[in-house]
Amino acid sequence: MASKAPSLSIAGALPSFALGKIYRRWPDLNDPFGGGRQGGISDSAQAPVTFLFTGDSGEQYGYADRFDDEGTFFFSGEGQEGNMQFVRGNKAVRDHSARGKALHLFRTIGKGKGQKYLGEFVYQGYDWVRAPDKKQVLRDAIIFRLVPVARLEQLELAAAENSAEGLTLQESRSRAIAASKVDGVKDATTGSRTIYDRSRAVRDYVLLRAAGKCELCNEPAPFHRSGGSPYLEPHHTTRVSDGGPDHPQFVAALCPACHREVHYGEHAHTKNLALIERLRSLEPTGSHRP
Numbered sequence: 001m002a003s004k005a006p007s008l009s010i011a012g013a014l015p016s017f018a019l020g021k022i023y024r025r026w027p028d029l030n031d032p033f034g035g036g037r038q039g040g041i042s043d044s045a046q047a048p049v050t051f052l053f054t055g056d057s058g059e060q061y062g063y064a065d066r067f068d069d070e071g072t073f074f075f076s077g078e079g080q081e082g083n084m085q086f087v088r089g090n091k092a093v094r095d096h097s098a099r100g101k102a103l104h105l106f107r108t109i110g111k112g113k114g115q116k117y118l119g120e121f122v123y124q125g126y127d128w129v130r131a132p133d134k135k136q137v138l139r140d141a142i143i144f145r146l147v148p149v150a151r152l153e154q155l156e157l158a159a160a161e162n163s164a165e166g167l168t169l170q171e172s173r174s175r176a177i178a179a180s181k182v183d184g185v186k187d188a189t190t191g192s193r194t195i196y197d198r199s200r201a202v203r204d205y206v207l208l209r210a211a212g213k214c215e216l217c218n219e220p221a222p223f224h225r226s227g228g229s230p231y232l233e234p235h236h237t238t239r240v241s242d243g244g245p246d247h248p249q250f251v252a253a254l255c256p257a258c259h260r261e262v263h264y265g266e267h268a269h270t271k272n273l274a275l276i277e278r279l280r281s282l283e284p285t286g287s288h289r290p
Contacts, residue, residue: 014272015049016240017104022114025053029106029115041078041089043101048238050092050101052146053115055108071151073105073121077142080134084142093144096123097198098180100238100250103146120241121146124195147195149241169208173248176205180247202251203234209282210253216275217258233259237276249283250276 015033023029026037035042035051042051052075054065065075077090086094096103103123106115124145131141167175179201212221212230221230232253236242252275254262262271 014238014240015047015102015104017117019117019119021117022109023106023117024114025106039078039089040076041093043089043092048100048102050089050096050103052093052103052105052121053108054105054118071148072124073118073146073148075105075144075146076131077126077144079141081137081139082133083140086142090142093123094126098247100247102239105146120149120239122149122152122195149239152195152199167208169205172201172205172208176202176248199246202246202248205248206234206251206253207232209248214255214258215252215278215282216254216262216271219255222255222257231256235259235262235275237272237279247283249279252279 017023029035029051030037030042033049033051034044034046035049040053042053044050054073054075065073067073075093077084077093078088079085079090084090092099092101093103103121105118105121107118109116124147126145127143129141129143130138133139133141179198206215207229209215210230210232212232213219214221214232221232223231225231233256234242235252235254236246236250237252238246238250258271262268262275265271
């Protein structure tokens with residue numbers, strides 16, 4: 001039985017879904033959050049989300065989505081005939097970080113049976129492959145590599161230290177914006193490192209931008225790290241979780257108290273909206289869009 005539809009009571013609310021639960025594409029997903037009712041990629045114009053749908057039926061059009069042993073999901077781009085291109089849904093997936101959109105993946109479990117939620121993912125890169133289209137004509141097809149947000153903490157813990165120490169604020173910002181726009185055409189064996197580098201570049205910049213003060217309450221960091229730097233935590237305003245690379249316009253540096261409040265407090269949503277507005281003034285729209 002499909003779950004109760006999530007609500008979108010205030011414009012800009014973050015869609016939140018339960019892992020493994022079944023949702024109906026309409027009305028549970030597209031009705032409250034927007035996006036197209038058909039196709040494997042549904043990009044919402046009214047919420048910071050792009051829905052991805054996978055299922056066995058796509059194989060007849062050359063689609064063969066799958067997980068690998070490390071949890072990376074290989075997701076076929078859209079386009080049933082001819083060579084695929086980076087337009088519409090394919091562009092939405094590739095550019096989701098720079099656009100402040102979270103990628104939520106669902107698996108179709110059968111006609112009329114709904115969509116099983118597989119989790120939130122982050123674009124890692126893509127590959128071009130030769131695959132048949134709807135008419136069984138070979139064409140160039142896009143295969144996206146997507147990494148679960150939950151895995152990014154593990155990558156960060158395993159990665160070497162790489163801070164922005166010694167860079168000016170503008171140099172750090174330029175590096176962060178460049179990282180958020182990386183197209184991901186990398187060898188699959190280096191993809192995990194690429195994701196970490198993208199995430200870290202943005203994190204380093206927003207901590208430098210904050211200059212030791214929480215970007216929500218404007219109070220100094222409550223303490224310093226062992227190396228002497230002020231302790232603040234990156235917060236992704238467009239994601240329920242804080243994992244994944246993003247663009248500086250959607251990431252803030254918060255003190256631990258504000259960080260917990262913006263996630264779990266009674267007025268969490270209102271606080272997050274206020275933070276989004278402040279980040280818009282700090283990182284003007286139009287200075288980064290692809």
